[in-house]
Amino acid sequence: MSQFAINLIFVGASFALYIGIAIWARAGSTRDFYVAGGGVHPVMNGMATAADWMSAASFISMAGLIAAGGYANSTFLMGWTGGYVLLAMLLAPYLRKFGKFTVPDFIGDRFYSSGARLVAVACLIIASVTYVIGQMTGAGVAFSRFLEVDSSTGLMIAAVVVFLYAVLGGMKGITYTQVAQYVVLIIAYTIPAVFISLQLTGNPIPALGLFSEHTESGMPLLAKLDMVVRDLGFTDYTADVSNKLNMVLFTLSLMIGTAGLPHVIIRFFTVPKVADARWSAGWALVFIALLYLTAPAVASMARLNLLNTIYPAGPTADAIQYDERPNWIQTWEQTGLIKFEDKNGDGRIQMYKESPAFAATAESRGWKGNELTVNNDILVLANPEIANLPGWVIGLIAAGGLAAALSTAAGLLLAISSAVSHDLIKGSINPQISEKNELLAARISMAVAIVVATYLGMNPPGFAAQVVALAFGIAAASIFPALMMGIFSKRINNKGVICGMLAGLISTLVYIFLYLGWFFIPGTNSMSNTPDNWILGISPLSFGAIGAVINFAVAFAVSAVTEEPPESIQELVESVRYPRGAGTAVDH
Amino acid sequence: MADDKKMAEAYWQANLRLIAGCLVVWALASYGFGILLRPMLSGISVGGTDLGFWFAQQGSILTFIALIFFYAWRMNQLDNKYGVHEE
Numbered sequence: 001m002s003q004f005a006i007n008l009i010f011v012g013a014s015f016a017l018y019i020g021i022a023i024w025a026r027a028g029s030t031r032d033f034y035v036a037g038g039g040v041h042p043v044m045n046g047m048a049t050a051a052d053w054m055s056a057a058s059f060i061s062m063a064g065l066i067a068a069g070g071y072a073n074s075t076f077l078m079g080w081t082g083g084y085v086l087l088a089m090l091l092a093p094y095l096r097k098f099g100k101f102t103v104p105d106f107i108g109d110r111f112y113s114s115g116a117r118l119v120a121v122a123c124l125i126i127a128s129v130t131y132v133i134g135q136m137t138g139a140g141v142a143f144s145r146f147l148e149v150d151s152s153t154g155l156m157i158a159a160v161v162v163f164l165y166a167v168l169g170g171m172k173g174i175t176y177t178q179v180a181q182y183v184v185l186i187i188a189y190t191i192p193a194v195f196i197s198l199q200l201t202g203n204p205i206p207a208l209g210l211f212s213e214h215t216e217s218g219m220p221l222l223a224k225l226d227m228v229v230r231d232l233g234f235t236d237y238t239a240d241v242s243n244k245l246n247m248v249l250f251t252l253s254l255m256i257g258t259a260g261l262p263h264v265i266i267r268f269f270t271v272p273k274v275a276d277a278r279w280s281a282g283w284a285l286v287f288i289a290l291l292y293l294t295a296p297a298v299a300s301m302a303r304l305n306l307l308n309t310i311y312p313a314g315p316t317a318d319a320i321q322y323d324e325r326p327n328w329i330q331t332w333e334q335t336g337l338i339k340f341e342d343k344n345g346d347g348r349i350q351m352y353k354e355s356p357a358f359a360a361t362a363e364s365r366g367w368k369g370n371e372l373t374v375n376n377d378i379l380v381l382a383n384p385e386i387a388n389l390p391g392w393v394i395g396l397i398a399a400g401g402l403a404a405a406l407s408t409a410a411g412l413l414l415a416i417s418s419a420v421s422h423d424l425i426k427g428s429i430n431p432q433i434s435e436k437n438e439l440l441a442a443r444i445s446m447a448v449a450i451v452v453a454t455y456l457g458m459n460p461p462g463f464a465a466q467v468v469a470l471a472f473g474i475a476a477a478s479i480f481p482a483l484m485m486g487i488f489s490k491r492i493n494n495k496g497v498i499c500g501m502l503a504g505l506i507s508t509l510v511y512i513f514l515y516l517g518w519f520f521i522p523g524t525n526s527m528s529n530t531p532d533n534w535i536l537g538i539s540p541l542s543f544g545a546i547g548a549v550i551n552f553a554v555a556f557a558v559s560a561v562t563e564e565p566p567e568s569i570q571e572l573v574e575s576v577r578y579p580r581g582a583g584t585a586v587d588h
Numbered sequence: 589m590a591d592d593k594k595m596a597e598a599y600w601q602a603n604l605r606l607i608a609g610c611l612v613v614w615a616l617a618s619y620g621f622g623i624l625l626r627p628m629l630s631g632i633s634v635g636g637t638d639l640g641f642w643f644a645q646q647g648s649i650l651t652f653i654a655l656i657f658f659y660a661w662r663m664n665q666l667d668n669k670y671g672v673h674e675e
Contacts, residue, residue, distance in 0.1 A: 074644035078618045081649045085614045088656045089607045207646060211635025220636025238637040240626055247623050273674050278660035285656055289649050296645040577600050578672040
């Protein structure tokens, strides 16, 4: 059977499963549509949260980033998991106790202000729309590589599938498809990793293999990798980082950004009890950790495998002949994600780090520049081919990558559509809307959101890579502090929170625009985006944490000089702090 | 009612203390051992590298999981002790 047929079977079977679940789990009420009826078991919700959270970025890109950056990019591992500790202790249980359907619902009620609610809706929509573009383009890449359709056709197929289960089933349909998608993606991620760990270290558990002996050389795997990359002029894989301030702030931005992302928070509204919300955050992190503990192993092993493929006799001997390159390099060359240029005309592929320190060595070996560029994103997708694994593993990876992209896209689309139908239409424009019409409005806004996301996925704005940073920056600097102050302080009033959110949001946007271009228009950046230019060495991607501090400071200062919130609001804050009397999520 | 209010206040203070304790461990495992204190831990070797690297890529995540389950378990105890648990 051809590889194409195998891929088609795996992807087709997984899609059939999602559609089957969609038909089984239709939503009959707004409660079904927004919070899956409020009766999702905490372990089940943990699994759905894991799929909701782990996007194309986690599945496809993260291991590639770690492979390229080594220790320095551990920030992604800590940052994208540490946020769950904050969620479990600072947000999820209290917001569940509050018992409404959306994140702006809480901000609007707690700060007795439709202005605050609208600012929250705006932040939510900007963060979620930018995030969803990345998922759709990720799905497009997976389709075009594995199913040999062009990525627009692939995106259309993906959009139709998401449409079926998200519009029909709302949160209820999404929850149960996310559970299925989690199973597909974790199997797809783990199986190739186990094979590769066995090949390199003899240890079947990749997380342990990472710290085991490299069988072939008898050295510890990481020591071997350090040696190989050093011989090619790269920084040691395990080398420490000198700009620790930026590393701390970047990790912190990812953590509080994670805790503030609305599509993750609303998942905790679906469990029956406050205590369940706490347990569920723990289970979510367990399921996420199954991938996140494996990812750094995949990263280091794939990097070693790649360099061994290029230098079969070791990094100090001759590189491989271009004519003898393996099939997977040829297939990925067609996508443009691997590029080769024979700069010194010797017919071999030299891959190394061009740097002043390594120039003399390169010169003496007759090298005239690095000849192979490999896009970080292909590492996980090409992993089974690099390690010569059987065809069905490749089919599995295709289905897994799509599951990761689609599950996150569906969660984001639900957050967007509930903000529109519940917070904008019911909350502001037409409070008298009937339950039936609100459900219809929710479905229509979901459909519109899918069309917009698909269009943007087909015509990604030039700044697609930067916008993910924007999503985290916004969530960290605006939504997270507002929610936390709403729960932990009775003194913060409506004026304080609006000023705080705007100050956090604007300062973060300005700092990002300074380096990445005003409104991301290329060439309009005020300073070039290099570490030397960063204020105190803080990268624009790390600024979310500073934005959050600004938000807190402004909100406290403004509240201190204005009046106290009314008695009824102070009682509301009291009531979210105690689990008793939670009941299920209710409408106004 | 006054008693209820006192109990509730005591419950909230206990919760805040628990959160503070957990967040100290949270920060120590990630920002501490994983980033800032890594040079101090470089003497302790783990599989070809040092303890700080292990914390950055594995240890911090395992610590986070343990922390959330500990918090959820401890809060259930507090819910019952102060009589604010769900019916």
